[in-house]
Amino acid sequence: MPRPLPTARIKQASSGHRVCLLVLTILALWSRTSSAETRPLTYQLVSSGQVVGTRDIEIRYLPGRTSEVRLIQAWTNFKFTLGPTTYSFRQRLGGRLGGSRSFSSYIDDNGRVREIQGQLSSAGTWTVTIVQDGRARIWHLDARDVDLTSLELLDPRLARRVLEQTDYLRVLATETGAILEGPLQKLGSAQEKIGGQSTTVQRYRWSPPSGEMTLSYSSDGFLVSYDVSIAGHLLSANLNALPPPRTYGDLEQPILGEVVVEEPL
Numbered sequence: 001m002p003r004p005l006p007t008a009r010i011k012q013a014s015s016g017h018r019v020c021l022l023v024l025t026i027l028a029l030w031s032r033t034s035s036a037e038t039r040p041l042t043y044q045l046v047s048s049g050q051v052v053g054t055r056d057i058e059i060r061y062l063p064g065r066t067s068e069v070r071l072i073q074a075w076t077n078f079k080f081t082l083g084p085t086t087y088s089f090r091q092r093l094g095g096r097l098g099g100s101r102s103f104s105s106y107i108d109d110n111g112r113v114r115e116i117q118g119q120l121s122s123a124g125t126w127t128v129t130i131v132q133d134g135r136a137r138i139w140h141l142d143a144r145d146v147d148l149t150s151l152e153l154l155d156p157r158l159a160r161r162v163l164e165q166t167d168y169l170r171v172l173a174t175e176t177g178a179i180l181e182g183p184l185q186k187l188g189s190a191q192e193k194i195g196g197q198s199t200t201v202q203r204y205r206w207s208p209p210s211g212e213m214t215l216s217y218s219s220d221g222f223l224v225s226y227d228v229s230i231a232g233h234l235l236s237a238n239l240n241a242l243p244p245p246r247t248y249g250d251l252e253q254p255i256l257g258e259v260v261v262e263e264p265l
Contacts, residue, residue, distance in 0.1 A: 036062040036071075039243040041154075041222065045078045046236045053078025053089075055237055057154055061246070069098040072154055080233060087231050093174055095151045097158060103151045105174040116177045118149060130177045137177075145179065146172045156221030163204050163215075171208075182208035192216055194224055195241035201225075218242060 041057040053076070060071040072095055079088040087110050095103030102119040114132035121127065126141040149172045153159050163169070163184065170181040187203035201216040201224055211229030218224050222243065227236040 036060040037247060039222075039246075041243060042240045043237040044240060045076075046238065047078075047080045047233050050080075052080045052235070059154075059156070064099045067098050068157070069096065070155060070157065071096055072151060074151070074154065078235065080235075082231055082233070087233075089230070091175065093151055095149070095174075097152060097155050101149070101152070103149055103174050105151075107175060109175075116174060118172060118174070118177075120146075126172065128172070128177050141172070141179070146170055148172070150174045153215065153226075154223055159223065160202065160217050160221050163217075169206050180208040180210060182206060187214075190216070192225060194218075194239055199224070199242065220245070 037060070039059045039061075041059070043055040043057070044051050045053040045055060055074060055076045058073045062069050062071070072093075074091070074093040076089065076091040076093070079086055081087075088108075089110065090108040091105060093103065093105045095101075100120065103117070105116040107114050107116070112132075114130060116131075117127075117129045119127050120143060124143040126143060126146055128139055128141065130137045147162050147166060147170045148159065151174050152162075153171070164186070167184050167186075168181070169184040170179055172178075173180055183206075185205040185207075187205055189200055190203050191198050192201050193199070199218060201218055204215045204217075206213045206215065213226060213228050215223060216225045222239070224239040224242070225237060227234055229235070
């Protein structure tokens with residue numbers, strides 16, 4: 001099971017606050033970066049040998065004042081049969097990495113909707129907010145308790161660097177707001193087929209209590225396949241094709257400064 005969450009401050013969330021400031025800020029940044037270098041990724045989601053959905057990722061690279069910024073958006077949609085019923089999951093996830101770290105996630109989990117935000121402050125504290133059933137829960141986590149968010153597992157620059165430096169991984173799940181943690185084993189290199197071509201990947205096996213997960217990364221840091229247990233079913237994600245190599249664009253001036261986002265109360 002995920003680590004028990006810290007005691008949360010709970011308050012009533014009015015409908016006017018359901019579209020949170022962090023969401024609006026990420027969308028505003030996205031709309032201002034149409035000229036940024038972009039890499040799209042599409043994954044097929046497979047369960048019991050059947051394609052049950054897709055995951056579409058878009059990564060935008062742009063210069064910040066002190067370091068490169070990556071804006072990542074992900075759209076996940078799948079549905080499979082659970083005995084006599086059908087389980088469905090939809091998520092829209094967006095976030096910023098580089099200079100600051102934040103994410104905003106909207107989830108329809110088999111008909112139950114929730115919104116999750118997370119932001120790392122300059123003081124080294126994660127603030128996590130979940131809005132569900134008209135109520136908001138807010139808590140704070142020390143940055144040392146979070147190695148990566150589940151969004152950051154998609155980041156070509158950050159993910160493998162962190163995975164190579166630890167043998168025990170703690171992930172802040174953008175799907176639930178909980179911390180998943182467990183041993184991490186480096187499995188070494190292997191060959192996987194991506195878009196019909198054999199590619200060398202680096203594999204890792206992560207073992208949180210919720211279920212073992214295998215992650216494979218290309219030489220340039222893209223997550224090319226992973227598997228995860230959901231509602232007792234093994235769901236595998238496989239990248240359709242590797243994106244072309246980076247060109248590093250033609251942008252000379254920073255598009256984004258260091259954005260500070262206030263938590264809505």
